[in-house]
Amino acid sequence: MKGLIGKKVGMTQVYDENGVLIPVTVIxxxxxxxxxxxxxxxxxxxxxxxxxxQRKAKNVTKARAGHLAKAGLTGDKLPSVLREVRISEKDEVPALGTELKADIFEANEYLDVVGTTKGRGFQGVVRRYRFGGGRASHGGAWTRRTGSIGCCEWPGNVIKGKRMPGHMGNVPRTVQNLKIVRVMAEDNVLLLKGAVPGANGGVLLIRSAIKKQPGAQK
Structure with a gap:
């Protein structure tokens, strides 16, 4: 099991060795x-x-600064984002302070990517859950509304989990089994086939796919 923290740069297209155009996310x-x-x-x-x-040391709490000092990380610039990657007991464990780069991955490996989706604010059920809404004629007057959310006599309350208007987006999501098209080790860049959650500039957790063996061909 391998993993890195990264940043979404954007999307583009590349050609493979057979001349097939592949949409990729640059990370x-x-x-x-x-x-x-x-x-x-x-x-x-x-x-x-x-x-x-990187974050200036003056903007890091004393608790985090002391925690990072155990790994030999001191000075004016300290890591700004911390994430964990689960490993098995038989995996090789790197020493504290070891620097990991994009070259730990290879082309044709499969990854799971965890990101935070774009926030959409408060949205109604038509956009949030793709409800059909009510009729637009014959006395409808509730084209984009929810409709009935329960009964008066029984159970006498709104059932838990009912899909209703509310906050949409800005939640963690995982996209599984994304294939590495190209590894640009000199620039610490990965090109992954397909899209990943979040806006450009968002922080991502990249780890080995749990449902595909390393090096498996699609």
């Missing part, structure tokens, strides 16, 4: 620093914690 993957190692004896599970980005 700046790393460099990341190993800031902590979780063990089953101490924490109850095994994982590595990665740090990404």
């Amino acid at each position: 700046e993957a790393g460099p990341c620093v190993v800031t902590d190692v979780k063990t089953s004896e101490r924490d109850g599970y095994t994982a590595i914690q990665l740090g990404y980005g």
Whole structure:
């Protein structure tokens, strides 16, 4: 199991060796620093914690600064984003302070990408859940409204989980089994086939796909 923290740059198109046009997402993957190692004896599970980005030391809490100092990370620039990648006990565990770059991945591997979707604010049910709405004629007057949300006598309340208007987007989502089209190691860039959640500039967690074996061909 391998993983990195990255940033979504945008989307473009590339040609493969057969001249087929492939839509890809450009991701700046790393460099990341190993800031902590979780063990089953101490924490109850095994994982590595990665740090990404830069933040001035004066803008970092003392608790986080002390935590990062254990990995030898001191000075004016400290990682701004911390994420964990679960590993198994048989995986090779990197030492604290080790820098990981995009070259840990290879072309044709499959990845799972976790990102935060774009926020859409408060939306009605037609946009949020693709409701059909009411009729537009013959006394309808509720074209984009919800309709009935319950009964008066029983159960006498709105059932939990009822789909209603509310906040849309700005939630974590995972896209699985995205194929690596190209690895640009010198620039720490990955080209992944397809789209990933979030806007350009959003932070992403990139990890090995859990449903496909490394190097498997699609």
